[in-house]
Amino acid sequence: MNLALRDVRRNKLRFALTTFGVGLLLAVVMVMTGIYEGALTDALALPRAVGAELWVVQPRTFGPFAEPSRIPRDTRDLIRRMPGVAAAGAVTFQTVQTAVGGKPVRLYLEGYEPGRPGGPATIVAGHGLTESHYQIVVDASSGLGLGESVPLGPYRDPYTVVGLTRGMVNSAGDPMAWVNLLDAQALQFAVPPPLERREQAAKRNPPTTSDINAVVVRLEPGASASTVEQDISRWKHLAAVPEAQEEGYLTLFVIQKMQQQLGMFMGILITVSAVIIALIIYTLTMDKLRSIATLKFIGAPDRTIVGLIVQQALTLGVAAYAIGLTLVILTKNHFPRRVQLELRDLVIVLVIVIVVCLAGSVLGVRAAVKVDPAEALASG
């Protein structure tokens, strides 16, 4: 007979409330892992969707996502003519803040050349850019719909939403948007007329608006990425970064702090959970000291007593884990940012819960093993 389960059965309400409390804590831990995985997926979604094999960027920078990169627009033509390159497309990236219908909208805007690499991978509604100006494709997570007008730039030029994507956000969780490269360059590099006049009066060249942030390169089948990379790097004003390396930069520089932050938070939560589980198991054990003394008195071996406590701790932990997981599955789609549950993370959390339960039951086990069977004779 399993004494632990019998005790749980007899104290259903108390056990259920305790388990629910611990389950909430574990739910927060699972959400933390989900937020991290979601942020990682979001951060890598864009470079992966672009389908670049090489990113051509400004030398001694970590690419267009980890830090600013600025190169001449004609770079794309240079690259396209290189042996081994199948296609190349110039792109720009910037964050824009605007308001639609009185509601603030923040977008991560990519400028690309329609018909060349760099555009949205899959459009779920509407179509891609068909005009040279003032059209925009946005991710559905922005809340914008087809046909809506999005004011952008210093003069709030109206951009019409012609297409929608799904699940495309940047590492900060801002929805992606795509406009024609020319529009994006104007939005990013154009200077307002007063500043242009001031620059002319000072006899300085006005800032160029034809720069781009990067060139997306797709290679011909069988072409060596490292050879093309070395060829590009011969131009001293350019550097080529393989896709895997770019993802590594994103993970290392953009996501790492979030990982550390969430890791610290998870550590605190797991510590709190461990303390609570230990306290609960200790309290449950102290409530049963008389029963434990009786069991010892009538001849129960220590393994029966230890089994009672450890099994109860594990039952509590596993039940709380199941409750936490259920809560996360039911609520994860209501979080403002992507919560992505990974089997590997869930297994790790389960293992941690089991270890925490075993460690948490040590206090209870010590108290139980120390109980003198003669205490069963005490009256009251």
Add this chain to the structure above:
Amino acid sequence: MADSLHIDPRPRVELRGISKHFGEGETRVNALADIDLTVRAGEMIGLRGPSGSGKSTLLNVVGCVSEPSAGWMRLDGDVVYDSHWLRHDLRRLRLMKIGFIFQTHNLLPFLNATENIAEAMELAGTPWRQARARADGLLDYLEVGHRRYAYPGEMSGGEAQRVAIARALANGPRIILADEPTAPLDSVRAHVVMDLLARIAKDHEAAVLVVTHDESIFQRFDRLISLRDGRLVATEEIKRPGNVSAQAALPTL
């Protein structure tokens, strides 16, 4: 079952020169001093004495819960103590040979009546299904079979004490130790419990050792032993028809 008048001369409990002290030097307290006692199969002994006289300590020593400081002890034919414990499996010894009845029933609150008894059997190695069936049989024997699914908190004091007695009998003990088993009961139920213990002593050929203050049940014992300051100061044989000790005139002390 043995005939109620059958005398089994085999001693179940034999104590020779058993002493027990707590502390050393100025703080030394002699809880038991040079106790000699023999309890035979089917015999029911009452232990009385003022508070602090050593009754519970003696019960703990016989129950192998507390180690004596000196002396020699044999339980059911096995020498278990001779200046030190001779057996390492004292819990197993308690489980298989000794049944305990506590002042308060001490049933496990999270198990029902059948489970409380069957748990003791399962600890001794009886398969669970078989243990349950035998537990139900014991409950019927003690006339509380109708409460087999009740939890201790749902039973009256008398019912709980009967279930506790059934648990004490779970593994067919040769020795039954009871610590004030009638204390929480009214006089009618106290006599019912004493009837049960007397029946068990005869039916199971067990030696029954009962600590009690309850004068109303003194006449139910075969012998009444008085303790004072850890010493055995008096033994009174109860004269009544059917009394094992009186009829057999067995040497007792």
